[in-house]
Amino acid sequence: MRRRAIVMTTTAVAVAVLILGIPGAIFAMSLSWHQTQSELNDRAISVASVVDRLDKxxxxxxxxxLDRMTEQSREDLYIEVEYPDTVVVVSGENPxxxxxxxxxxxxxxxxVCVALPRAVLIRSMMWMGIMALGxxxxxxxxxxxxxxxxxxxxxxxxxxxxxxxxxLGAGKVRPHIKKSGIEEIDLVNAEISRTAERMAGRLAAERQFAADAAHQLRTPLAALSMRIEEIEYLSDDPAIAEEVHKSLEQIDRLTGVVDELMATSQSEAGGTTEAVSVSRLFARQDDEWKKAFSRAGRNLVFDAADVGAVLATPGSLAQILATLIENxxxxxxxxxxxxxxxxxxxxxxKVSDxxxxxxxxxxxDIFEKGYSTGGSTGIGLAVARELAEIDGGRLELTRRTPAEFTLTVAAVPISFDPDRILPQGAVLTVGARRTRR
Incomplete structure (x- = not known):
C-alpha cells in the first residue's frame, strides 16, 4: 500500500511538473526574446527622436x-545612425x-539601427532554462x-x-485500536471494535453457560458418588463391589471433565490472546521439567530458533506444552x-521423543476424553486440544513412530513492533504450569 501511494503521488507530481514546468520554461524563454526585441525597438525610437531634435x-x-545612451541601457548594445548625406555615427561593436x-x-x-549579439540573449536564455530545470x-x-x-x-x-x-481472528476480542484521522480507515476500525464487542459478549455468555452447566452437574455427581459408595458399604457381594468401583471410576472421570469445563469457563482463554515470547516460554518449561527428566535418566532439549512471539493465551499455551512434555x-x-x-x-x-x-x-482416540493407554484419566490431550482451538490454533499428532505432536498457533509478524501495535506490555512470559489430570 505504501509503495503504491508513493508511486501514485510521485507520478502525479511528475506529470504536473512536466505539463506545467516545461511549457512554462519555453513560454518564459519566448517572452524574454520578444521583450528584448521590444526593448531594441523602443531604444531605436528614442535615438530617432534625439536625431530629429538635433536636426532642428x-x-x-x-x-x-550615442555611447552615453548605450551605457544607460546595455553595454553590449550597438547603435548606428546613417544620415541622408551618408554621414554614419556608431556606438559599440558591430555584431x-x-x-x-x-x-x-x-x-x-x-x-537608426540598434543591434544586440544573439549570443548574449542565448546565454541569458540558457541560464533561464537552468533555473527552470532546477x-x-x-x-x-x-x-x-x-x-x-x-x-x-x-x-x-x-x-x-x-x-x-x-x-481478532486469533481470539483477542478486545484489540487496541486508535483513531487514525482517516475517515475510511476509522470506519473500518469502528466496525472491528463493534464486532469485537459482540464477540466478547457471546464468549462471555458461552463461558457463563459452561460455568452454570458445570456447577449444576457437580452437585448431582457428588450425590451420585455418595449413593454408590453407600451401596458398596451396605453390600458384601463381590460382584456388586466390582461394579461399584467401575461406576465410581466413571464418575471420577466425569467429575474431572466437569472440573476442566469449569476451569476453562472461568479462565480468560479465548478472550485474551497476547504476544507470548517462545524463547521465554521454552526457558520456563526447561526450568520446570529438567529435574524430572534428569531423574528418569533422559534428556530434554529446547530449540526456539528465531520464531519470536506467538498469539495465544499465556496460561493455555503453557498448559498445552506442559501436557505434551509430561506425556x-x-x-x-x-x-x-x-x-x-x-x-x-x-x-x-513440535514435541517429539x-x-x-x-x-x-x-x-x-488419544484426543478423546477418557481414552488412556496408561491408566490415567485420559483427558489431558483432550483438554490441550480444546485450549488450542479456543485460541484459534490446532494440536495434531504429526508422526506416529516415534511420536511427534505439533501445536500450530498464529505468529506475530516480524515486521510489526509488538510494543507499538499490540497491547502495552505485549510480549509476555508465562507462569508455572497448572495442575493437569
Whole structure:
C-alpha cells in the first residue's frame, strides 16, 4: 500500500511538473526574446527622436552621445545612425549578422539601427532554462518527500488495522485500536471494535453457560458418588463391589471433565490472546521439567530458533506444552525435543521423543476424553486440544513412530513492533504450569 501511494503521488507530481514546468520554461524563454526585441525597438525610437531634435538645430548626433545612451541601457548594445548625406555615427561593436536588431527611420530621413549579439540573449536564455530545470527538480523532490510522508500516514493505520484484525481472528476480542484521522480507515476500525464487542459478549455468555452447566452437574455427581459408595458399604457381594468401583471410576472421570469445563469457563482463554515470547516460554518449561527428566535418566532439549512471539493465551499455551512434555516423559523414551518453527503467518511448536510411538488405530482416540493407554484419566490431550482451538490454533499428532505432536498457533509478524501495535506490555512470559489430570 505504501509503495503504491508513493508511486501514485510521485507520478502525479511528475506529470504536473512536466505539463506545467516545461511549457512554462519555453513560454518564459519566448517572452524574454520578444521583450528584448521590444526593448531594441523602443531604444531605436528614442535615438530617432534625439536625431530629429538635433536636426532642428542643424547638427548631427555625436558618437559620445550615442555611447552615453548605450551605457544607460546595455553595454553590449550597438547603435548606428546613417544620415541622408551618408554621414554614419556608431556606438559599440558591430555584431554582424549574428544579432537581434531593430531599424527605425527618423522624420529627417536618418536610419537608426540598434543591434544586440544573439549570443548574449542565448546565454541569458540558457541560464533561464537552468533555473527552470532546477525549480522543476526541486518541485519533484518536494513531491517525493510529501509522498513519503503521506504514505507513512496512510500505511501506518492500515498496519495497525491489520494487526487488530489478526488479533481478532486469533481470539483477542478486545484489540487496541486508535483513531487514525482517516475517515475510511476509522470506519473500518469502528466496525472491528463493534464486532469485537459482540464477540466478547457471546464468549462471555458461552463461558457463563459452561460455568452454570458445570456447577449444576457437580452437585448431582457428588450425590451420585455418595449413593454408590453407600451401596458398596451396605453390600458384601463381590460382584456388586466390582461394579461399584467401575461406576465410581466413571464418575471420577466425569467429575474431572466437569472440573476442566469449569476451569476453562472461568479462565480468560479465548478472550485474551497476547504476544507470548517462545524463547521465554521454552526457558520456563526447561526450568520446570529438567529435574524430572534428569531423574528418569533422559534428556530434554529446547530449540526456539528465531520464531519470536506467538498469539495465544499465556496460561493455555503453557498448559498445552506442559501436557505434551509430561506425556513424553511418561510414555516416551530417549531424548525429548521441543522445537519451534515458523511457517508464514503461523508458528509450529513440535514435541517429539525417541520412543516406540503410537499405534495406527490410536491416532484419533488419544484426543478423546477418557481414552488412556496408561491408566490415567485420559483427558489431558483432550483438554490441550480444546485450549488450542479456543485460541484459534490446532494440536495434531504429526508422526506416529516415534511420536511427534505439533501445536500450530498464529505468529506475530516480524515486521510489526509488538510494543507499538499490540497491547502495552505485549510480549509476555508465562507462569508455572497448572495442575493437569
Amino acid at each position: 538645430e542643424q547638427t548631427h548626433i555625436t558618437a559620445r552621445l 554582424g549578422e549574428q544579432s537581434l536588431h531593430a531599424e527605425v527611420f527618423s522624420a529627417t530621413g536618418a536610419v 525549480l522543476i527538480t526541486l518541485a519533484f523532490a518536494v513531491g517525493v518527500l510529501v509522498a513519503l510522508r503521506q504514505s507513512r500516514k496512510i500505511s501506518a493505520p492500515l498496519i495497525y488495522l491489520a494487526a487488530a484484525a489478526e488479533q 513424553s516423559l511418561k510414555y516416551g523414551d530417549g531424548t525429548t525435543t521441543v522445537r519451534a518453527l515458523r511457517a508464514g503467518k503461523t508458528a509450529m511448536l 525417541e520412543g516406540r510411538g503410537i499405534d495406527a488405530e490410536q491416532d484419533e
